[in-house]
Amino acid sequence: NQLLKYREMNDITEEEQNRLIHAGAKDNAELFNLVCEEFPDRNRWSIIKFCRRKFHNFPARGKWTPEDDEDLTEAQRQMGTRWTQIGKRLNRHPEDCRDRWRNYLICGDTMVNVFWDAEEEQKLREAVARCMSYVKEMQQLGLIPYGDSEDDTELVDWQRVSVEMKRTRSRLQCRQKWKRMHEYEDRDKVDTPLKKGSASREKLARQGMQHMDLDDKLVILRSIKESQVGREGKINWKKVGDEEFQKRFAVRPLKEAYKK
Structure with a gap:
């Protein structure tokens, strides 16, 4: 043991x-x-961060009382995001202070803790779509590297998504909800048997969706939002977008894009 x-x-x-x-x-x-001599293939900074997480003199991690939250809120108000200094003041691990603040306290009294309704889910889709559009623009400009995964949502700034949600949900809530939504959608795709002829129709729908860009998908989301429908089954797909948009896309590609 090198330490x-x-x-x-x-x-x-x-x-x-x-x-x-x-x-x-x-x-x-x-x-x-x-x-670092013990781990020559590891990045030096990642080793330093691991050591700081593993070896410290702070008390048990993960337990916060209302009084602790008040102390953290006051420290953040005075010191901003200087988490090392905040950690020293509170005798807490800096990462714990940072995560407690950005995952829970930053939203203040506006944070909602009840179940997500259809309107909120729609707002989340729109917020993620806007953030994804920004990520793709930055990638094209070479300012953000392409991720290792095919799912670029890994590059989404979930704090920004929380801001887009008017701080009614924290970054952690948004990220977890997005993951659950996609797990449910994937499960539905696997569990739902295809009726005769539906495979070819789905293939055509996917082909039509391939001609859509992010702006087209935002048109779909805005139109659904403006229609103020409570759930997907009530969406009038023939009224999505303007007349020119309706001529470009049939109903099935719109539904397929909305699910994605």
């Missing part, structure tokens, strides 16, 4: 070593050099 070796070499306690781990990385380069 044990470093303690013995420098005659320090584990608590003292943990303080060094959470101090400046440049000031304690000798310590991190020793640890």
Whole structure:
């Protein structure tokens, strides 16, 4: 164990070593050099972050009382996003302070904790679509790298999605809900048997959807929003978009795009 070796070499306690781990990385380069030698194929910064998560002098993680939340809210008001300094003030791990704030407290009294209704789900689809459009623009400009996965939603800024939702839902709520929505949709696609002839119709629908760009999909979402229907079964697909839009796309490609 390289950390044990470093303690013995420098005659320090584990608590003292943990303080060094959470101090400046440049000031304690000798310590991190020793640890990084053990993992030559790993990124240096990822090793430092792992050490800071694993070795610390903070109390048990994950438990927050209302009083703790008040202290964190006040510290964030005064210190912004300087989580290391906030962690020191509250004697909490900086990552815990950051996550507690951005996943729960940032929304304040506007945060909703009841079930999502159809209108909220629609707002989430629109918010993610706008953020995805931004991601694709930045990728085309070379300002954001393409992800390793085919699902570019991994690159979505969920804090931005929360802002688009008017802070009624936190970034964590939005991300988890989006994941559940797609799990349900995928499950429905697997479990629903195809009727005779439906396979060819679905193929044609997908082909028609391939001619749509993000702006076309936003037209679909806006039209549905403006119609104020309560659920998907009440959508009048023949009235989606303007007359020119309706000439370009049949109903089935619209439904397929909406599901996606």
